[in-house]
Amino acid sequence: MAIPPEEDNPVDPAPRVTGRASAPYQSGRASVGRASVGSSRPSGAADRPSAPPRSSAPAGATVAGAAVAKKRLKPRWGRIALVGTLALALLVGLGGLGIYLYANSFNNKIGRTDPFSAITGDRPPKIVDGAFNILLLGSDSRDPDAPVDQAGKWRTDTIVFMHVTADHEKAYLISLPRDLYVHVPASADGQYGNTMAKLNAAYAWGGLPLMVQTVEGYTGVRVDHVAVIDFAGFKAVVDALGGVDLKVEKTIKSVHKPYRTFKKGTNHMNGAESLDWIRQRYQFPDGDFARIRHQQEFLKAVMDKAVSTGTLANPVKLNNFLNAVVKAVKVDKEFDLVSMAIQFRNMNSGNLVFLTTPHLGAQNVNGESVVAGDKPKALALYDAVAKDKVAEWVAANPPSPAPN
Template sequence: MLVGGGGLLAGGLYYRSIESGIERVEAFDGIPEESRPQAVAGDAMNIMLLGSDSRDPDSSSGSRTDTIILAHLPADRSSAQLISIPRDTWVSVPKSRDGRGGRDAKINAAYAWGGVPLMVQTVEKFTGVRVDHVTMVDFSGFKEIVDALGGVEITVEKGFTSRHSLNPGGRREFVAGRQTMDGAAALDYARERYAFADGDFTRIKHQQQVIKAILDKAASGGTLTSPTRLNSFVRATADSVAVDESMSLLDLAMELRHLRGGNLDFFTCPTKGTGRIGSESVVLADREKAKVLFDAVRRDSVPDIVAAAK
């Protein structure tokens, strides 16, 4: 018992030391409290996940976020609902502290104009949901995370060719069917959008697949019972994320340790498809359906979230 207790204490201290090294961001700095939505369901939690992809051919700088997900954790923590908001969604962006924004634009422009705080304000204004925490993910870090897990299982619905691959020559062929992907293949799969008629919508589905596969593999016996693999996964994850100053990834992981892929629901914010506003190609939100969906999130009503997202 003494040896076991010492091991648990050492393990706890080790993971606390890993968490202390995770990059922190001032996600809520300068946001006027009176402008923010009120929290309706006190024990529920809403986390804004922002993903950047420095290898995206559309990215000319690091000042953009290409993946926006509002993750809802119900009060009983029995499941999680992840709602992707397409990066080209046309929304009203509040004005940043230095006067940028204050007009309608694609939602990911908020990050370029005012960083994480303006992104929080924009998502809160669009959804009416209060953001409790923020996690930023370097999607290129998917490669290291997946490799640390020994690969992930992905079912490719329809074969396609990625022309912006990490492979020499920039091409990778994906064939239909279930397969094990290493980190480079999973990253290529999650970032490709030019191969599809609906572009970013298919990419969102693929990103959701990879997130689910990572969770399932990380929670599997093969990872949890292998100190070497578990250590590699924890370190790779810590190197790939940044969180707001009050968020504890270790505490959250303990709260959600029972979740598996089957407990996750993935949705995309309701849209009316794409269109053009001026010279820009944008995604047009279905605001009536989105209002019903995000109202269910505010009330922490999982059945209503699922119904509204269909």
């Protein structure tokens, strides 16, 4: 069943741009904050590449990615890239049960892409053996069969950098705002990039290879794997679980058809309802950042349900869930689900830590609203990621409380 387009996030074909050349990697340190940002601008300011954040939120808040604008088009879904870890969550249970042949059958079913072979130039080195990083992207396309490794066909509205510790006991999911102002290297054909832009422009201009290059250039950390989630099929994943329970902090009415009312308290939601809930932003003082907070709560609820006894002990429900996941996910060629099952056998949602790349909120650059990175904090965070010392960074940088 098709999911209705998201009216508040038009996606557009990428404009051709040129500009500053890509800066080199800096000895494993993050190459963040390469451009200065201007004065603050209200969240309703001009937003040529994408809809701006609704507010200037504290560095502990979260926000999703953006589309690049020239001509307005109606998109499909591009939210919730955090849910890419669902494949890993289900494999936690499979690894614990030792059903490796069963897992291998889904290993053969899942879609594959090759984001790394097209990357030219130097890449950040791998520093800590055993630790690895997965770039999770929520993607949507007007052509479901479009290759994700090429420009122009796909858009990403959510970008998450997932760091798995060397002992495989914990994973840190770092949200990168869609409007984060970064340097995008030149695309393979030379037509786009080589300029400062909003982060998700990289995907529109050069597909997965350019997105990987841009994220590696910004963080200074090597990407080991990529998982792309097409959310047109994700509603079926939630329905296969029998729905999820989500906390609604205040009663609101959806701004999207059929204009559901979400009542304060714990709500049991099916696929359509839960995806509608985590799309809402206008009703909250921190706008896009509230939306990502709800996405994280949604991810935890889905993961808990996925590895619950009620799912793992029910062969029909488990099989339906697994089939729904593999239909909605594409991974790189080296991503081995059976190996992941073994490595993640001791992990559950309690082992996930949600973060956001340090930022200064919405600011104005050349007449458009962007999210400005917090250079000193970002340098420290990604240095900790590269050295597998994120726990120390988190202890020194507790998250800011969400606004009421």
